[in-house]
Amino acid sequence: MGLIYGYDIYLRPGNVARALTRLAALAAPRAPAVPPLEVTLPGGDRLLLPFTSHLASEPVDCSTSSTLELDMSLLFDVDDALLQYAQARGSEPDANGRIRIGYIYATFRFTSVLHPGYTSVECWAASSGMSRLFAQSANVRKAFTDLTADSGGVCCLFDTGDGAPEQVCWLNGAPVRETVSGPRFPDWQALVATWSAPEQ
Numbered sequence: 001m002g003l004i005y006g007y008d009i010y011l012r013p014g015n016v017a018r019a020l021t022r023l024a025a026l027a028a029p030r031a032p033a034v035p036p037l038e039v040t041l042p043g044g045d046r047l048l049l050p051f052t053s054h055l056a057s058e059p060v061d062c063s064t065s066s067t068l069e070l071d072m073s074l075l076f077d078v079d080d081a082l083l084q085y086a087q088a089r090g091s092e093p094d095a096n097g098r099i100r101i102g103y104i105y106a107t108f109r110f111t112s113v114l115h116p117g118y119t120s121v122e123c124w125a126a127s128s129g130m131s132r133l134f135a136q137s138a139n140v141r142k143a144f145t146d147l148t149a150d151s152g153g154v155c156c157l158f159d160t161g162d163g164a165p166e167q168v169c170w171l172n173g174a175p176v177r178e179t180v181s182g183p184r185f186p187d188w189q190a191l192v193a194t195w196s197a198p199e200q
Contacts, residue, residue, distance in 0.1 A: 004161040005131035006124030007144040007169070010112060011153040012198050013119045017045045019151035024049050026143065028073040028100040039068065042110055067109055072123075073102025074143070081137035085129065101130065101140075114188060117198030118154070124161070134158070145170040154195045172196070 011019060020039070027050040036048040038059040052071045053060050062068050075098040076082055082099045086092060093099050103126045112120035123144065125131040134140055141158070148156040148170045156170035157180075165179040172194060178184050185191040 002128035003131035004124055005134045006122055006159050006161065007134070007141075008157040008159050008166075009121040009123070009144065009148045009151065009153045010114065010118045010155040010157075010195070011121070011148070011151050012117075013042070013110060015152045016041055016108065016110070016119055017047060019121060019147065019153070020047055020049060022147050022150045023070075023072065023074075023106070024051075026074045026076075026147075027051065028075050028102060030073075037070075041068075062108075062110070066111060067107055070106040070108075071102075072104045072106055073100055074104055075100055076137070076143055077139045079137055079139040081133055082139060085133045085137075088129075101133070102126075104130075115192050115195065115198070118195070122159075124159075131160075135160075141169060145175055149173070155191070 009019070030050050035057045037051050037053055037057050039047050039049055040061045040063055041047070042062055044063065049070070053069050055071055060068065075094070078093045078097050078099050083093070086099045091100065105124050105126060107122045109120045109122070112118045114120070125134050145156050153170070154172055155168065158167040158169055165181045168176050168178040168180065168185065168191065170176065180188060180191055
């Protein structure tokens with residue numbers, strides 16, 4: 001089994017549309033023949049997104065669903081790790097100095113496992129090579145922590161998915177470098193206790 005690394009973002013349910021809009025702004029250009037994905041959120045908001053869901057573009061109605069699954073190609077500002085990853089695959093930065101990475105798979109859990117008052121956004125790599133890139137690239141990390149900040153998120157974690165302690169990258173408005181099971185956060189309850197009430 002390969003590596004499956006990802007970034008997990010926690011935000012208030014009312015900020016899901018905002019997070020999706022910010023993700024769409026990071027999307028790589030699509031072929032003109034590929035239609036946008038229409039998503040209806042639990043509260044009734046409808047968005048057109050430059051992604052697919054389960055590799056298809058049929059409308060997705062989340063009004064009675066607990067999750068939303070997306071397949072995404074995103075653009076990241078180039079750094080050494082991203083450039084090396086792209087060149088090994090025969091690609092180069094675009095005219096704006098960004099590199100396309102995809103597919104990145106995202107799962108929106110409208111009721112997160114850690115706290116039922118929050119939604120989680122789990123963005124995970126599709127391959128071991130991409131997982132290593134997620135771990136090595138400062139600009140990939142910055143993109144996900146910026147997404148957390150721009151979406152009004154309370155927490156962003158880097159998760160290796162292999163039982164190793166998750167790294168806390170962003171917490172309550174500031175970048176941090178802590179681990180869950182470390183001195184500051186000995187367990188998940190200690191981390192979640194720092195989050196403000198979800199209705200605030």
